[in-house]
Amino acid sequence: MNGKKFSLPARRLATVATATALAAGPVALAGAGTAHATGDQGHAGAVVLRTGLDVSLLNKTVNVPLAVSLNQVEAPRSAEKTALSATLDGVDGGKPFNVLSAQAASARATVTSGRAEGRTNLVHARLHVPGLPLLSLVEIEKVTSRATCAAGKTPVAESNLLGSVTVLGKKVTLTPGGTTDVKVPGVGEVRLDLSKKETTSRTAAATALQLKVSVNPLKLNVADVEGEVTLARATCEAPATAEQSSAPATDPGDTKAQGAESGLAETGGNSLTPYIAGGAIALVLAGGGAVALARRGRN
Numbered sequence: 001m002n003g004k005k006f007s008l009p010a011r012r013l014a015t016v017a018t019a020t021a022l023a024a025g026p027v028a029l030a031g032a033g034t035a036h037a038t039g040d041q042g043h044a045g046a047v048v049l050r051t052g053l054d055v056s057l058l059n060k061t062v063n064v065p066l067a068v069s070l071n072q073v074e075a076p077r078s079a080e081k082t083a084l085s086a087t088l089d090g091v092d093g094g095k096p097f098n099v100l101s102a103q104a105a106s107a108r109a110t111v112t113s114g115r116a117e118g119r120t121n122l123v124h125a126r127l128h129v130p131g132l133p134l135l136s137l138v139e140i141e142k143v144t145s146r147a148t149c150a151a152g153k154t155p156v157a158e159s160n161l162l163g164s165v166t167v168l169g170k171k172v173t174l175t176p177g178g179t180t181d182v183k184v185p186g187v188g189e190v191r192l193d194l195s196k197k198e199t200t201s202r203t204a205a206a207t208a209l210q211l212k213v214s215v216n217p218l219k220l221n222v223a224d225v226e227g228e229v230t231l232a233r234a235t236c237e238a239p240a241t242a243e244q245s246s247a248p249a250t251d252p253g254d255t256k257a258q259g260a261e262s263g264l265a266e267t268g269g270n271s272l273t274p275y276i277a278g279g280a281i282a283l284v285l286a287g288g289g290a291v292a293l294a295r296r297g298r299n
Contacts, residue, residue, distance in 0.1 A: 118234035131223025188215030
């Protein structure tokens with residue numbers, strides 16, 4: 001009688017332990033490697049003017065960095081700016097120095113759920129640098145740039161030059177995608193790159209004009225200007241597609257889990273082996289408990 005009383009709980013114990021081990025098997029394996037989903041809503045940017053110039057005054061006894069930007073915007077939050085001039089203080093006897101003036105100048109960046117786009121537009125613009133108050137470094141009639149990145153599609157970058165370009169008082173003919181050097185004796189030289197474009201699988205960038213400047217009027221060292229100028233630049237990065245957003249990011253735990261499974265396969269096991277092994281262990285433990293209880297019952 002006593003043996004029968006204790007055999008039933010022992011069987012229940014074995015059953016419960018087996019079920020617990022089999023249920024715990026998938027949980028343990030799932031915890032070995034965690035997948036992370038990431039989303040990307042895209043990005044766009046635009047700027048009408050950006051300068052990176054070093055200005056040396058009075059025989060290089062005074063150095064003034066000329067770092068100016070006009071109508072620079074960034075998105076995910078859509079933005080637009082339309083200022084028409086950019087000035088710099090401290091290089092013209094304490095008076096504001098007008099770096100760029102234009103009849104129209106706009107930069108716009110927009111991002112939606114499936115598209116990112118940057119746009120710039122510059123019309124009838126004049127760019128000046130210290131040391132050349134009366135002579136424009138560059139005069140342009142109109143330039144535009146656009147970079148468009150749509151989710152799942154090939155990004156597009158384009159720039160257009162409409163009308164003439166004058167550099168240091170000389171009208172020049174520019175070749176899209178090419179480089180033009182303009183040298184003016186006693187004034188300086190400017191290297192221009194027209195319509196620079198860059199694209200990848202998800203990004204695009206378009207620059208209407210990229211200038212490399214070296215100006216020292218009559219080599220008087222009154223104002224020695226060196227550096228680069230960017231006009232009408234637009235950039236974008238496409239929002240992630242649904243597949244890209246839901247793709248799991250592998251972490252080190254995934255590698256270990258795969259390695260363990262690979263080892264089982266090499267020895268003749270498969271993905272069910274951990275569950276079978278766990279169940280067997282549970283049965284052994286439960287059986288041992290049942291035997292112990294039965295012996296106590298007889299005693």
